[in-house]
Amino acid sequence: MRNVASVLHLDLDAFFAAVEQRDKPSLRGKPVVVGGVGGRGVVSTASYEARKYGVRSAMSTREARSRCPHAAFLSGRFHAYRTASEQVMAVLRATSPLVEPLSLDEAFVDLAAAGLPDLEVDTVRHVAERLRAQVAEVTGGLTASVGIGSSKFIAKVASDLDKPDGLVVVPPGGELDLLRPMHVSVIPGVGPATTERLRRAGIHTVADLEVISEDELVRMLGAAHGHGLHLLAHAEDDRPVVPERETKSVSVEGTYDTDLTDRRLMAALLTRQARRVAERLRASGLAGRTVTIKVRLHDFTTISRSSTIGSPTDAASTISRLAVALLQDLDTTGGVRLLGVGVSGLADWIQEDLFGTTEDDVEPEGDLDADLDAGAPSTAGAKATTHTWAPGMDVEHAEMGRGWVWGSGRGVVTVRFETAATGPGPVRSLKADDPALQPWRPESPDGSTVPDMHERHR
Known part of the structure; x- marks a missing residue:
């Protein structure tokens, strides 16, 4: 155990929802729910305004709508979340060489490796205050809750004590x-x-x-x-802060406050996780042959099941199909508290059209029709000319400029024309096939369009 408070845990507050509120001025201060927007969708993140009504992550979208019908339900924009995460991680790595990301919005930082003059409580508190200010600056106003303690466990507990936008330092000796x-x-x-x-x-x-x-x-x-x-x-935890190493597998998992018993909900969660795994694979230029699911039952028994295919893939539909199939063979009647999907056997190439289809030719298991990546344009078929207008996705109109999709249906798409820099903007309803309206993607430094989750990495 350390005798100084030198482990920092940073957790971005309601991350996905906060990014949406940052980029959509009309939603600031209002309930926002990010996740699947269809009938079998699952909440990924809820803003603090929505949490006041009992909306929480892993809740079915149907229940979230019943609790907070006036919330904005958005399918999400992974490219925006990834960019904000990269900005935050860069700030952390400029502080210490030992940064252990846990997810896009969460990381441990070893302040003992930061070259500080000392590790007294006042010193580490000052460092944390500076980090939180830098995070807000580089991300355009996102807030983070920070905890500092003598171990990962204590730092994590501390970061949860004063949310949102809080800072708690647990002095050495005060853990118990x-x-x-x-x-x-x-x-x-x-x-x-x-x-x-x-x-x-x-x-x-x-x-x-x-x-x-x-x-x-x-x-x-x-x-x-x-x-x-x-x-x-007894507050005994000597786990070190471990920086990123060579990737041997890519995985996503979630632990749920209430044991899961609905098989459809579990399939929907695995589908979402599979899509996030696929996005991470593509972002790293990787593909894998072995799909594994991890299931922790109500009695804390942890079970893993794997399936290996002939050639590496980065297709979300393939990973999802295999993951959900593996789940079918397990007895989950007592309840499930953790689900995860991983891909291993990594390579830097893929076998195209492994099953003779593209991702968009196949409906995902569980019909999670508006996962975090559902806003990507349809690529099904070489002659496709229409787009999937998912709530929350970025768009651009030839005359009215940039905005985001409020909703769509019956051949009409409703767009609010605003950006983070414009203030609340006007709402207009357009024909869904209006050629002047196109999905918008940011450009990468080399001038190419940044792909979102459905766009294949070749």
């Missing part, structure tokens, strides 16, 4: 004072099933857990889980 009053679910790995087992044993807080012997926890929860829980209940 912080943890003891907290509910046991603050400890990583303590989900609903474990919480219930502990409750039956009269264990509700970290203070209750602290006095339980390791042997008793092992008998109650198993060797690995019991040992790990015993350490964290």
Whole structure:
């Protein structure tokens, strides 16, 4: 254990929704929900305004609409999220060579490697305040919550204490004072099933857990889980901050507050994860042969299943199809608390049209028809001339300039013409096949158009 508070955890607040509010002035201060917008869609991120109505991630879009019908439901724009993430990670890496990204919006930073004059509480607090200011500056106003402590566990707990836009430093020696009053679910790995087992044993807080012997926890929860829980209940966590290494696999997973029992919802979540994995593969110029799903059941049993194909692929439809098929063989009747999709056996080439189809020729399993990438233009067939106008996607009109899709249907697309720099703009309804209206993508430094998630990497 470190004797100084030198591990920093940064978490961008309601990241996807915050980027949408930044770029869409008319949505600032209003409820925004990003994710699948179809009947079987799943919420990816909800703004804090939407969370006041009980909307949360992994909730079905149907339920989110019933709780907050006046929210803006957007399919999302991964290119914008990726750009903002890269800006933030660059700020962190300029501070320390040891940065461990956990996702697009979250990372650990080892301040002990930052060359600071000292690691006193006032010094690291000043560093954190400067980082948060720099993040807001480079991203155009996004906020981040930061926690600093003597370990990854403590830093992560601290970053959740004062959201949004908060900063909490836990001084060395104050770890247990912080943890003891907290509910046991603050400890990583303590989900609903474990919480219930502990409750039956009269264990509700970290203070209750602290006095339980390791042997008793092992008998109650198993060797690995019991040992790990015993350490964290005593604030013992010596995991190092590990910077990015050579990629051997690409994966996405999520842990859910409430055990999942709906198979359609699980299939929809795997489909979304498969698409995010495919985007990351393409962004790195990679493809893979082995698709793996990771499923953690209600009793904390973790199961992995894999399927290997003949040639590498980066197609979301292929990864999704294999992942959902692997799920079908598992018994999930007791509930699932974690789902993940990964691709390994990586190569820097792909076999085109592996199954004789392109991604857009195949409907994804679970009909998650408006995942984070659904705003990309249709490429199904060489003669395709129409576009899929998904809510939230960026567009440009030859006369009215740039804007975003408010909604579409019955041959009409409604666009609000505004950008982050213009202020709230006018709303216009146009024919869906209006040749003056086109999807908009930012240009990369070399002048090429930045691809979004559906656009194939060749």
